[in-house]
Structure formats: C-alpha cells, structure tokens
Amino acid sequence: MNPPSRASSATSPPLPVALSMGDACGIGPEIIAQACRAGALPGAFVVGDVAVMRRAARLTDRSGPGGCAHALPVIQIDSPAEVAALPPRTLPVLQADGLPPDLLEAPLGQVDRRAGLAAAACIRQAAALARRGVAAALVTAPIHKEALAAAGEPYPGHTELLQALAGGAPVRMMLANDELKTVLVTIHVALRRAIEGVTFDNVLATIRIAHHSARQWGVERPRIGVAGLNPHAGEGGLFGDEELRIIGPAVAAAQAEGIDARGPFAPDTIFMRARHAADHPGEFDIVVAMYHDQGLIPVKYLGVERGVNVTLGLPFIRTSPDHGTAFDLAGTGRADPASLIAAFEMAHRLAAGAR
Structure with a gap:
C-alpha cells in the first residue's frame, strides 16, 4: 500500500473517504445507509447509484415509533x-458513470448481471478517485x-480487479482485527492451485509487502510470523518438504534483507501465538499464511463483525468488510453494519499513519 503524496494544508479540510456501493442486490447499500445514519461515516461519500441508495435509506428507515430519530437524506454530489x-x-452519493439504466429493477437477494456491471463500474470510478489523491482511501x-x-x-473479486487497475503491481490480501492480522500468499484459487502458488518468489514477495505496509502504518520494525503449509510445518520433511525447499529459504532471504521474519511455524499454533489479547501480548504483528482459508478462518472465528479486509501493495488505501452480500438479508434493513464501520475506521487510521 503506497498512498500517493499530496500537499497538506492546516486550513484544508481532510480528504473524504470513498465508498463503492457494492452489489445493488445485496446488503452493501443498506449497511452503508445504516452506518451513515448512526453517524459512523463522517467525511465519506458513496460512488454508486442515487436511486439504489435512496431505496436503501428507505429500507433502513426506523424513524417511526421506537426507531431512529430521523430519516436519512441522500444527496447527489458532483465532486x-x-x-x-x-x-x-447525510449520505452524499456521486452517481457513477456507465450504470445500467434499469439497475433498480434488479431483484434484491438474487444474482443479476446488471448488479455485477454496476458494482464493477463503481469500483473502477472510486479507485480512480483514490489513486488521483482526491479521496483519502477506498x-x-x-x-x-x-x-x-x-x-x-x-x-x-475486488483484489484482482484493483490490482489490474493499479497496473498489475504485486498486491496481497490482509484480513485484520484488533487482535490478529494475516496476509495471504495465495487468494481466490482452488486449493490445488494455491499449493502450486506457494513458491519461493511468492512467499518472499508476501513477506516484503507485509513488512513495507506495516512500516507505512507506523510499525517501525514489524514482527512477521510465517506459517508452514503442511501439518506441523512438515515435521522436518515427514509430512511434506515445502517448508524445507521453499518457505524456510524465503524467510531466510527476508532476514538477510533486514526484515524481522521468523518461521515457518506449525499452522495450527501460529495464530494463537500471534493473537494480541489483554492477557496475552502477541509474538507477531502479522502472520503470513499460505492460502485463503488457512489465514482467514482464525480471524473470522474471532468475529466476522470485527474483521476488515485490506489490500496491501496498492498505490492507495483500500479496506472492506469481512463478509459478503448476504442475499438472505437483502431488503430487510436488518443487516449489521459493524464490519463496514470497522473497515471505515481502519481506513481512517491507515490514512493517518501514512501521512
């Protein structure tokens, strides 16, 4: 994550944070509306569809007896x-370019091509604003x-699309909460392909990106624990030799560059060792995991509502909630905005640390 440099002024207001609307048929618009109504998105704006966001505001309106004190004004902005x-x-919405004209007709809670087209258009435009430095984060x-x-x-998914928009520079997915941060060597591929993706170059690049990103957040010398691929980290080659041939040499190469990386350690214990709790200071600031579920299950087990997805290596800050579109909840106005709020708060902290 390499935020663009920008001139600062004591009299200038802070840059706003851009939120892409997400899938119009899922809960994204509703959790944005809920979080905004709660006052949890100060200085934010949505890149999306004004009509969809107004529908979300109505769906989440609890201004009647026993509900919220006010309806949510949705205001279209041009900049x-x-x-x-x-x-x-109030919820500012920048109408995205290239949206399907009949997007509002896409049924809530269902996969729809129009929603996919709109989601991609919103991501592209919001990412362009963040890359130009007119938004503090995405x-x-x-x-x-x-x-x-x-x-x-x-x-x-988001990670691959954003990587392409950033020119194809190496990026990595991190899932984080207040207790645990994990960065993945491989992401959205079949498990067989993920194992094939555990190469010396990929592991070393992941360690480097994790180290560089943590330093940008203000961690001067991040402690990076590296998980093995096999049970017991291979047990000296008895259960697989990737630790001996690939992961261990990549850790050694990172150490030779001055990076505080250690491992590979047994995957079934490294996350417990890294977890920061009141009665247990973690041994590591970040864990590098070899594949998607290995790294994400421990963080999600601590609470999906607290988890935040961060894309490392982009030329701007990008975070997202740690959950999907929840089609079963779409249209009910009952989806929990906690993870979106956590993503917004982390984006703010990372932007402040990178200035």
Whole structure:
C-alpha cells in the first residue's frame, strides 16, 4: 500500500473517504445507509447509484415509533470536494458513470448481471478517485463474484480487479482485527492451485509487502510470523518438504534483507501465538499464511463483525468488510453494519499513519 503524496494544508479540510456501493442486490447499500445514519461515516461519500441508495435509506428507515430519530437524506454530489460542506448524517452519493439504466429493477437477494456491471463500474470510478489523491482511501462494500462473472468481468473479486487497475503491481490480501492480522500468499484459487502458488518468489514477495505496509502504518520494525503449509510445518520433511525447499529459504532471504521474519511455524499454533489479547501480548504483528482459508478462518472465528479486509501493495488505501452480500438479508434493513464501520475506521487510521 503506497498512498500517493499530496500537499497538506492546516486550513484544508481532510480528504473524504470513498465508498463503492457494492452489489445493488445485496446488503452493501443498506449497511452503508445504516452506518451513515448512526453517524459512523463522517467525511465519506458513496460512488454508486442515487436511486439504489435512496431505496436503501428507505429500507433502513426506523424513524417511526421506537426507531431512529430521523430519516436519512441522500444527496447527489458532483465532486468529492462538496462533502466537507454537507451537514452530518447525510449520505452524499456521486452517481457513477456507465450504470445500467434499469439497475433498480434488479431483484434484491438474487444474482443479476446488471448488479455485477454496476458494482464493477463503481469500483473502477472510486479507485480512480483514490489513486488521483482526491479521496483519502477506498472502502468497498460487498460484491458478488457470480454477478461479476455474469457481467463478463475477467476478475473474480475486488483484489484482482484493483490490482489490474493499479497496473498489475504485486498486491496481497490482509484480513485484520484488533487482535490478529494475516496476509495471504495465495487468494481466490482452488486449493490445488494455491499449493502450486506457494513458491519461493511468492512467499518472499508476501513477506516484503507485509513488512513495507506495516512500516507505512507506523510499525517501525514489524514482527512477521510465517506459517508452514503442511501439518506441523512438515515435521522436518515427514509430512511434506515445502517448508524445507521453499518457505524456510524465503524467510531466510527476508532476514538477510533486514526484515524481522521468523518461521515457518506449525499452522495450527501460529495464530494463537500471534493473537494480541489483554492477557496475552502477541509474538507477531502479522502472520503470513499460505492460502485463503488457512489465514482467514482464525480471524473470522474471532468475529466476522470485527474483521476488515485490506489490500496491501496498492498505490492507495483500500479496506472492506469481512463478509459478503448476504442475499438472505437483502431488503430487510436488518443487516449489521459493524464490519463496514470497522473497515471505515481502519481506513481512517491507515490514512493517518501514512501521512
């Protein structure tokens, strides 16, 4: 994550944070509306569809007896610069370019090509704003991979699409909460392909990206624990030799560059060792995991509502909630915005640390 340099001024308002709307048929618009109504998204704006966001505001309106004190005004803006002048607890929406004209007709709670087209358009425009330095960070609401595929998108998810938009520079997915941070060597591929992706170059690049990113957040000498691939980290080659041939040499190469990397350690214990708790200071600031579920299950077990997805290696800050589109909840107005709020708060902290 390499935020663009920008001039600072004591009199200038802070840059706003861009939120991409996510899948219009999922809970993304609703959790954005809920978080905004709660006052949890100060200085944020949505890149999305005004009509969809107004529907989300209505679906989440609890202004009647026993509900919230007010409805949520959804205000169309033409530029992120307008955000600073708006009153609190209003939802600014920058109408994205290239949205399907019948997007509002896409049924809630279902995979729809129109929602996939719109989600990709919103991501592209929001990422461009963050890359130009007119948004402090990008927070992405959940998208649906099947809808993206139905729309003809060649990328299976946010991480791959954002990597392409950033020119193909190496990026890595990190899932984090207050207790544990894990960075993945491989992400959205079949497990067999993930194992094939555990190469010396990929492991070393992941350690480097984790180290560089943590330093940008203000951790001067991040402690990086590296998980093995096999049970017991291979047990000296008895259960697989990837630790001896690939992972261990990559750790040694990182150490030779001055990086505080250690391992490989047994995957079934490294996350417990790294966890920061009141009665247990963690041994590591970051754990490098070899594949998607190895690294994400421990963080999600601590609470999906607290987890935040961060893409490392981009030329801007990007975070997202640690959950999907939750089609079963779409349209009910009952989806929990906690993870979106956590993603917004982490984006703010990372942007402040990178300045």
